[in-house]
Amino acid sequence: MNNVKNNFAAYVKELQKIICHWQLIPGAPEDEYDGLIHKILSHLLNGRHAGHLNEIIASYVRNDLALVIQEEEVEIRCHEIIDWWQKKQKVIEEKQLN
Numbered sequence: 001m002n003n004v005k006n007n008f009a010a011y012v013k014e015l016q017k018i019i020c021h022w023q024l025i026p027g028a029p030e031d032e033y034d035g036l037i038h039k040i041l042s043h044l045l046n047g048r049h050a051g052h053l054n055e056i057i058a059s060y061v062r063n064d065l066a067l068v069i070q071e072e073e074v075e076i077r078c079h080e081i082i083d084w085w086q087k088k089q090k091v092i093e094e095k096q097l098n
Contacts, residue, residue, distance in 0.1 A: 036060045054078045
């Protein structure tokens with residue numbers, strides 16, 4: 001259980017860096033995107049379909065932040081997160097094999 005908490009905290013920090021790098025709101029504090037981060041992590045940790053991740057990102061940016069985002073940009077952001085997540089999962093699998 002403690003390992004899950006440690007991983008979750010690490011995932012939050014890493015996603016904060018990724019999402020802050022997007023500069024949706026330039027100069028925003030790191031915790032500005034906590035709602036989005038928790039939605040994304042919930043989605044990923046529950047093994048849901050990647051297509052739904054696009055909807056989570058688009059909805060958050062458009063509805064919660066009241067910003068405009070093009071579908072192509074949503075796709076790019078989604079792929080960035082999926083690539084990050086797949087790398088994380090690969091590292092975990094390799095650790096379990098050793």
